[in-house]
Amino acid sequence: MTEKILDVKDLKLYYKTLKGYVKAIDGINFDIKRGEILGIAGESGCGKSTLGNGLILLKKPLNYISGQANLNGKNIMNLKNKEMNTLRFKDISIIPQFAMDAFSPTKKIKTFISDIVSQHNINPDEKFFDKVRERLDMVNLNHSVLNNYSIELSGGMKQRLVMVISTLLDPELLICDEVTSALDVSSQRFVANMIGDFRDKKIIGSAIFITHDLSILYQIADRIMVMYAGHIAEIADSDTIVKNPKHPYTKALISSLPKNDVQYKDEQLSGIDGTPPNLLNIGEGCRFRFRCKYATDICAKQTPVQEEISSGHTLACWNYKKAGSDKNV
């Protein structure tokens, strides 16, 4: 059964600033199926965190403009904070980008856990903490961390602890924002694998895994969604994105990744010239056109629409046919 747990339709989330709107999420369409890990990639500032945060905690200055985000068939964009609070943690949960300071420095970890689960009418008794300890074992943390203050823990330990806490109520959808970025490769691998493990053990239903590191996404995501400047460039299963990308941006991104068999002295990789556009009061048109070598007149006039070119492979580009057949990127 491939039931959709999250279905996002033409969603627009803008930051309201003194100078106007920063259009950080500007009309995106995607869905997540039960049991799936969706990876979101894209360069810094393209709106990945905005999307992640917007789904669970829409806070000023971020404003909901239009569109839908249906979680289990219910549009959560229109919910009052009170109603949304009942969904948070149980139905949708997050490991934030700054897991390193996710804890109040003056509370013991155990107190913190008791306090937040009590908010959801769960009695934090010994039986509950047995479950917590079980989870700590899963990520190989000593039970004694419960009696520590966060400052007594190393960055890696905090990262694993946030992972345990955010998933305590077995959320259906977990948003993981850059959980691996601050870690060294071995811890990266451990943490990334753990998310997959949690999914396999049905501790979490599905996950959104946000990172700018495509090579990690390839390892753990079932599908990858590539974003560029508030738009979606391409969505496809991870093998297609990595081995057979069609969108010009995805192609350029993949080819700029260091390979494990290329050294500078033998062969030089190339980046993408230019920088992403400023999203403040940005108008119509493809946002990649300033850096795209396939750009034509229409790209400046109209924003490309998301189009499903084959089953499960969506992209937004006017000239993808020309670009897609071009092997020499």
Next chain:
Amino acid sequence: MGKYLRKKLIIYLITFFFAVTLDWAIPRFMPGDPISMLLARFNGLENSSDIVRSTFTKSFGLDQPLITQYFGFWKSLFTGDLGISIYLYPKKVSEIISQALIYDILLLLPAILLSWIVGNKLGARSGVNKKVDNIMMPFFYVLTSSPYFWFAVLLVFFFGVKLQIFPVNGAYSNIMIPGFNIQFILDFLYHWVLPFLSLFMVMLGGWAIGMRNMIIYEMGSNYSKYMESLGSSEKLIRKYAFRNAILPQVTGLALQLGTIVAGAFTTEIVFSYPGIGYILLKALLNQDYFLIQGCFLFIVICVLVANFLVDIVYMLIDPRVRFSFSGEV
């Protein structure tokens, strides 16, 4: 933890040593001669002035070499003997100070503690509620920016002179004899209200503003966002924020003690309130060196002890201070 305390203690001891040395040196190297001052009081006794002079010089130890005087000063310090006042001759300095001290404690302690508690509460209120904030902030700013003596003068003018509700002079009515009876206590409280209010209100503004800013900062911090994302009520988040926001306020208390003491002086002077500040003014006007010395010494000790206590309290309530104390070898 031991090392931290030891380090602090050493710093305080060094400060104390220098303060005492300075305190000893100032009257001795100041222009003017205390004995001649004193003699002026015995003007009637012709001829005998030489005899009196030598007696006094001996009893104050002014004929000894400086170094002996210095060590003698330390010795008498530990025996609590601070010499004899010239202006209130032959009262002992220690006796005068301990009498004044009672008034100081009764005035300052409630003013400091209550303003701190009430200010923090009001500030926290202001920090989480925009409406309350808009009404209260202007008040707080006016309060904290007015000098102590100025506010005291205002109170004297309105309540003492215009409305004539409260007395504006002394700690009790002239006709009263200090004693522990209900009549005296009521009279004392009646005199106490205005000086207390003037101190309380000015301090209150500062604490409230500090707390408000801290609360706003803490509510915007990453751990607050994390708790919010996990569906915690605003009440719980406020509780956490308050716990962290109160810490800098404790440090603030330590840092402010000096100015509070100074503020108390001017207030005491405006109200002719017989605390240390008022005594010090009298002593200064009458060039009563020993009394000046005694007052300064006493103030130094009080401020140091209070700061040390605050340091200890701070260490106990903030785990960061307890654990993050690291240094280079």
Next chain:
Amino acid sequence: MSETIMKIDHLQKDFSIGLMSKKKVHAVNDVSFDIKKGEIISLIGESGSGKTTIGKLILRLLRPSDGHIYYNDKDITTDYKNKRDYYKKVQGIFQDPFASFNPLFKIDRIFDMIFKNFIESDKNKKEKINDALKCVGMNPEFILRKYPHQLSGGQLQRLLIARALIMDVDVLVADELISMLDASTRIDVLNLLASICKEKGMAVLFVTHDLSLGYYISDTTLIMHRGNLVEKGKTSLIYNNPVHPYTQMLLKSIPDIGKRWDKNEKFLPEDINKKIDDFYKNSDIKKGFIEVEDDHKVLFSL
């Protein structure tokens, strides 16, 4: 082989931690290596392994607890003067580029300061600045009139490289230089750095935890683990024939695009530490830091 310009000799740095101050961290433990002219050395290791500390020691921001650093055969750890002369030739780029700029000064003022502080003659000042900026791919007209906060992290990092270029430094310590950058821009910065090294003979100590980038750019690789240098040598030798278990594990955990991880390997940090301890215990024959092949040394026991 080209000449050695800097020699790191049995370097040691301890920090005391905790209020009790009895416990010590050996942040850097008996580390030795040479830096040759024009060479790019990548320094790789887990978080807290002492990489930044080594960088700071070389930049004389910290004093070693033991050991020496020789720059052009002069021991800089005992020479407390001439810091300024030293900084003319040895410079650093740090993890956080925003902290490296005075926010109140426009960029042109910052470059003026470099000339005032480090370069005697003002001759061709404008030309030199413009050349350096063009070299790092930036438009002088545009950039010089900006304040630091008006520029992105990547632009600021390129400015730092331009600064090193103008000063014509011998050794550049680049600590997590590209961690702020996106995949698409970071390759450009790396290419730039590598080409400068080739042309000007500048040596770079490239601190990173990204192994693929290290492989791409460096001639020599140093692997650190908990303050120890566990493996060093020519980059291709280390990547193709890793001997130390930590290096092996690191290389295995590189997310390789196109090839999936083995799900059964857990990569618990605790397991890795145990494996390394076993390795040290069981290597009876070989002791200490030993050459296993030409230009490839491995730590067999502590």
